[in-house]
Amino acid sequence: MSVKTYIHLTMSHQYPLPDVFQDDDVRYPESLVEHFLEQYTQKGDVVFDPFAGYGTTLFTAERMGRVPFGVERDQDRVNFARSKLSNPENIIQGDSRLLANMSLPEIDFSITSPPYMTKENHPQYPFAGYKITGEGYNAYLQDIRNVYQQLRTHMKPTGKVILEVANLKVENQVTTLAWDIGKEISQVLRFDGEVIVCWDKYGFGYDHSYCLVFSVQ
Numbered sequence: 001m002s003v004k005t006y007i008h009l010t011m012s013h014q015y016p017l018p019d020v021f022q023d024d025d026v027r028y029p030e031s032l033v034e035h036f037l038e039q040y041t042q043k044g045d046v047v048f049d050p051f052a053g054y055g056t057t058l059f060t061a062e063r064m065g066r067v068p069f070g071v072e073r074d075q076d077r078v079n080f081a082r083s084k085l086s087n088p089e090n091i092i093q094g095d096s097r098l099l100a101n102m103s104l105p106e107i108d109f110s111i112t113s114p115p116y117m118t119k120e121n122h123p124q125y126p127f128a129g130y131k132i133t134g135e136g137y138n139a140y141l142q143d144i145r146n147v148y149q150q151l152r153t154h155m156k157p158t159g160k161v162i163l164e165v166a167n168l169k170v171e172n173q174v175t176t177l178a179w180d181i182g183k184e185i186s187q188v189l190r191f192d193g194e195v196i197v198c199w200d201k202y203g204f205g206y207d208h209s210y211c212l213v214f215s216v217q
Protein backbone atom coordinates (compact mmCIF):
# COMPACT_ATOMS: atom_id res chain seq x y z
CA MET A 1 0.00 0.00 0.00
CA SER A 2 1.41 3.39 -0.88
CA VAL A 3 1.09 6.00 1.85
CA LYS A 4 0.37 9.61 0.93
CA THR A 5 3.41 11.66 1.93
CA TYR A 6 1.67 15.05 2.02
CA ILE A 7 -1.64 16.21 3.43
CA HIS A 8 -3.46 19.56 3.68
CA LEU A 9 -4.98 20.67 6.99
CA THR A 10 -6.35 23.84 8.52
CA MET A 11 -5.06 25.12 11.85
CA SER A 12 -8.42 25.22 13.60
CA HIS A 13 -9.67 23.65 16.82
CA GLN A 14 -12.99 22.20 17.89
CA TYR A 15 -12.54 23.42 21.49
CA PRO A 16 -11.70 27.01 22.44
CA LEU A 17 -9.00 27.48 25.08
CA PRO A 18 -9.97 29.46 28.19
CA ASP A 19 -8.86 33.13 28.05
CA VAL A 20 -6.01 32.52 30.47
CA PHE A 21 -4.24 30.31 27.85
CA GLN A 22 -5.01 32.46 24.77
CA ASP A 23 -1.44 33.78 24.42
CA ASP A 24 0.02 30.32 24.77
CA ASP A 25 -1.88 28.20 22.27
CA VAL A 26 0.66 25.51 21.37
CA ARG A 27 -1.96 22.97 20.27
CA TYR A 28 -2.10 21.01 17.08
CA PRO A 29 -5.61 20.52 15.66
CA GLU A 30 -7.78 17.47 16.34
CA SER A 31 -7.85 16.79 12.57
CA LEU A 32 -4.15 15.90 12.60
CA VAL A 33 -4.65 13.35 15.37
CA GLU A 34 -7.77 11.95 13.64
CA HIS A 35 -5.87 11.47 10.37
CA PHE A 36 -3.15 9.33 11.94
CA LEU A 37 -5.42 7.45 14.37
CA GLU A 38 -7.55 6.37 11.43
CA GLN A 39 -4.48 5.24 9.54
CA TYR A 40 -2.58 3.44 12.30
CA THR A 41 -4.98 2.41 15.10
CA GLN A 42 -8.19 0.54 15.88
CA LYS A 43 -10.83 0.93 18.58
CA GLY A 44 -9.48 -0.20 21.96
CA ASP A 45 -5.83 0.60 21.11
CA VAL A 46 -3.76 2.44 23.71
CA VAL A 47 -2.69 5.88 22.41
CA PHE A 48 0.01 7.82 24.26
CA ASP A 49 1.29 11.42 24.15
CA PRO A 50 4.54 12.12 26.08
CA PHE A 51 4.13 15.94 25.72
CA ALA A 52 0.38 16.08 26.09
CA GLY A 53 -0.07 19.87 26.37
CA TYR A 54 -3.78 20.74 26.51
CA GLY A 55 -4.72 17.11 25.80
CA THR A 56 -5.63 17.24 22.10
CA THR A 57 -4.29 13.73 21.46
CA LEU A 58 -6.05 12.32 24.49
CA PHE A 59 -9.54 13.64 24.04
CA THR A 60 -9.49 13.01 20.27
CA ALA A 61 -8.38 9.42 20.93
CA GLU A 62 -11.09 8.98 23.55
CA ARG A 63 -13.76 10.31 21.18
CA MET A 64 -12.60 7.75 18.58
CA GLY A 65 -12.87 4.83 21.00
CA ARG A 66 -9.15 4.50 21.71
CA VAL A 67 -7.70 4.40 25.24
CA PRO A 68 -5.72 7.61 25.84
CA PHE A 69 -2.74 8.14 28.15
CA GLY A 70 -0.32 11.05 28.38
CA VAL A 71 2.28 12.96 30.37
CA GLU A 72 2.48 16.74 30.71
CA ARG A 73 4.72 18.74 33.03
CA ASP A 74 2.62 21.91 33.29
CA GLN A 75 -0.05 21.56 36.00
CA ASP A 76 -2.44 24.15 34.49
CA ARG A 77 -2.44 22.34 31.14
CA VAL A 78 -2.94 19.02 32.91
CA ASN A 79 -5.96 20.45 34.75
CA PHE A 80 -7.49 21.68 31.49
CA ALA A 81 -6.91 18.32 29.76
CA ARG A 82 -8.36 16.43 32.73
CA SER A 83 -11.56 18.46 32.51
CA LYS A 84 -12.07 17.01 29.00
CA LEU A 85 -11.43 13.32 29.77
CA SER A 86 -13.69 10.56 31.12
CA ASN A 87 -10.68 9.12 32.95
CA PRO A 88 -8.78 12.21 34.09
CA GLU A 89 -6.13 10.13 35.84
CA ASN A 90 -4.94 8.96 32.38
CA ILE A 91 -2.96 12.18 32.04
CA ILE A 92 -0.02 12.10 34.42
CA GLN A 93 1.53 15.35 35.64
CA GLY A 94 5.26 14.69 35.35
CA ASP A 95 8.49 14.77 33.37
CA SER A 96 8.68 12.50 30.33
CA ARG A 97 12.42 12.24 30.78
CA LEU A 98 11.47 9.83 33.60
CA LEU A 99 9.05 7.74 31.53
CA ALA A 100 10.71 4.40 32.28
CA ASN A 101 9.57 4.59 35.92
CA MET A 102 5.94 5.48 35.15
CA SER A 103 3.14 2.96 35.40
CA LEU A 104 1.57 2.68 31.94
CA PRO A 105 -0.26 -0.01 29.95
CA GLU A 106 1.35 -1.44 26.80
CA ILE A 107 1.15 1.27 24.16
CA ASP A 108 0.02 0.68 20.57
CA PHE A 109 0.59 4.14 19.17
CA SER A 110 2.12 7.46 20.18
CA ILE A 111 1.68 10.89 18.64
CA THR A 112 2.85 14.28 19.91
CA SER A 113 4.30 17.67 19.11
CA PRO A 114 7.40 18.26 21.26
CA PRO A 115 8.46 21.56 22.86
CA TYR A 116 10.71 23.52 20.47
CA MET A 117 14.25 24.89 20.74
CA THR A 118 16.38 26.87 18.29
CA LYS A 119 20.04 26.01 17.82
CA GLU A 120 21.30 29.52 18.65
CA ASN A 121 20.08 32.30 20.92
CA HIS A 122 17.72 30.16 22.94
CA PRO A 123 18.99 30.19 26.51
CA GLN A 124 15.82 28.87 28.19
CA TYR A 125 15.51 25.11 28.29
CA PRO A 126 12.22 23.67 26.94
CA PHE A 127 12.17 20.51 29.06
CA ALA A 128 12.28 22.59 32.22
CA GLY A 129 9.38 24.85 31.24
CA TYR A 130 11.78 27.44 29.72
CA LYS A 131 12.70 28.36 33.30
CA ILE A 132 16.37 27.34 33.46
CA THR A 133 19.26 28.40 31.26
CA GLY A 134 22.64 26.91 30.42
CA GLU A 135 21.56 23.71 28.67
CA GLY A 136 22.18 23.78 24.93
CA TYR A 137 20.68 22.38 21.74
CA ASN A 138 22.73 19.18 21.98
CA ALA A 139 21.38 18.49 25.47
CA TYR A 140 17.87 19.08 24.12
CA LEU A 141 18.38 16.52 21.33
CA GLN A 142 19.83 14.01 23.78
CA ASP A 143 16.80 14.48 26.04
CA ILE A 144 14.43 13.86 23.12
CA ARG A 145 16.26 10.64 22.30
CA ASN A 146 16.23 9.67 25.97
CA VAL A 147 12.43 10.13 26.15
CA TYR A 148 11.88 7.90 23.10
CA GLN A 149 14.33 5.27 24.32
CA GLN A 150 12.22 5.02 27.47
CA LEU A 151 8.93 5.18 25.58
CA ARG A 152 10.06 2.18 23.52
CA THR A 153 10.14 0.03 26.67
CA HIS A 154 6.38 0.68 27.17
CA MET A 155 5.40 -0.07 23.56
CA LYS A 156 4.15 -3.15 21.79
CA PRO A 157 6.60 -4.56 19.20
CA THR A 158 4.05 -3.62 16.50
CA GLY A 159 3.87 -0.04 17.78
CA LYS A 160 4.15 3.14 15.71
CA VAL A 161 5.35 6.56 16.85
CA ILE A 162 4.72 9.97 15.24
CA LEU A 163 6.13 13.43 16.03
CA GLU A 164 4.71 16.54 14.40
CA VAL A 165 7.56 19.04 14.15
CA ALA A 166 8.75 21.92 11.95
CA ASN A 167 12.12 23.37 11.13
CA LEU A 168 12.49 26.90 12.56
CA LYS A 169 13.40 30.02 10.62
CA VAL A 170 14.10 33.04 12.81
CA GLU A 171 15.57 36.14 11.16
CA ASN A 172 16.88 34.01 8.27
CA GLN A 173 18.64 31.60 10.62
CA VAL A 174 17.32 28.09 10.17
CA THR A 175 17.32 25.42 12.84
CA THR A 176 16.83 22.07 11.13
CA LEU A 177 14.82 20.90 14.12
CA ALA A 178 12.71 18.32 12.28
CA TRP A 179 15.76 16.67 10.69
CA ASP A 180 17.80 16.81 13.88
CA ILE A 181 15.00 15.22 15.92
CA GLY A 182 14.45 12.62 13.20
CA LYS A 183 18.14 11.69 13.21
CA GLU A 184 18.26 11.51 16.99
CA ILE A 185 15.18 9.29 17.43
CA SER A 186 16.37 7.06 14.56
CA GLN A 187 18.99 5.82 16.98
CA VAL A 188 16.32 4.19 19.17
CA LEU A 189 13.37 3.58 16.78
CA ARG A 190 13.19 2.67 13.08
CA PHE A 191 12.51 5.72 10.90
CA ASP A 192 9.83 4.90 8.31
CA GLY A 193 9.65 8.34 6.64
CA GLU A 194 7.82 11.61 6.89
CA VAL A 195 4.44 13.05 5.94
CA ILE A 196 4.53 16.74 5.00
CA VAL A 197 1.61 18.66 6.46
CA CYS A 198 0.66 21.75 4.38
CA TRP A 199 -1.14 24.22 6.66
CA ASP A 200 -3.34 27.22 5.84
CA LYS A 201 -1.37 29.07 8.52
CA TYR A 202 1.44 27.91 10.75
CA GLY A 203 4.43 29.80 12.16
CA PHE A 204 8.14 29.40 12.86
CA GLY A 205 8.85 30.91 9.40
CA TYR A 206 7.04 28.12 7.56
CA ASP A 207 3.63 27.05 6.29
CA HIS A 208 4.35 23.34 6.55
CA SER A 209 5.52 20.84 9.15
CA TYR A 210 6.52 17.19 9.17
CA CYS A 211 5.03 14.16 10.80
CA LEU A 212 7.99 11.87 11.38
CA VAL A 213 6.89 8.24 11.45
CA PHE A 214 8.79 5.54 13.37
CA SER A 215 8.28 1.85 14.12
CA VAL A 216 9.30 0.01 17.26
CA GLN A 217 10.64 -2.88 15.14
Ligand SMILES: C[S@@+](CC[C@H](N)C(=O)[O-])C[C@H]1O[C@@H](n2cnc3c(N)ncnc32)[C@H](O)[C@@H]1O
Pocket (backbone or CB within 6 Å): 026, 027, 028, 029, 050, 051, 052, 053, 054, 055, 056, 057, 071, 072, 073, 074, 077, 094, 095, 096, 097, 112, 113, 114, 115, 116, 126, 127, 128, 129
Ligand atom coordinates in the same frame (compact mmCIF):
# COMPACT_ATOMS: atom_id res chain seq x y z
C1 LIG B 1 3.92 21.68 21.68
S1 LIG B 1 3.26 21.37 23.26
C2 LIG B 1 2.13 20.02 22.96
C3 LIG B 1 0.76 20.51 22.59
C4 LIG B 1 -0.24 19.41 22.36
N1 LIG B 1 0.06 18.65 21.15
C5 LIG B 1 -1.66 19.98 22.27
O1 LIG B 1 -2.27 19.93 21.18
O2 LIG B 1 -2.15 20.51 23.27
C6 LIG B 1 4.57 20.58 24.11
C7 LIG B 1 4.25 20.32 25.57
O3 LIG B 1 5.34 19.61 26.17
C8 LIG B 1 5.35 19.95 27.54
N2 LIG B 1 6.63 19.54 28.13
C9 LIG B 1 7.82 20.18 28.05
N3 LIG B 1 8.76 19.49 28.71
C10 LIG B 1 8.16 18.38 29.22
C11 LIG B 1 8.62 17.28 29.97
N4 LIG B 1 9.90 17.22 30.36
N5 LIG B 1 7.75 16.29 30.28
C12 LIG B 1 6.44 16.38 29.89
N6 LIG B 1 5.94 17.42 29.19
C13 LIG B 1 6.78 18.40 28.84
C14 LIG B 1 5.10 21.46 27.53
O4 LIG B 1 4.64 21.92 28.78
C15 LIG B 1 4.06 21.58 26.41
O5 LIG B 1 2.75 21.61 26.93
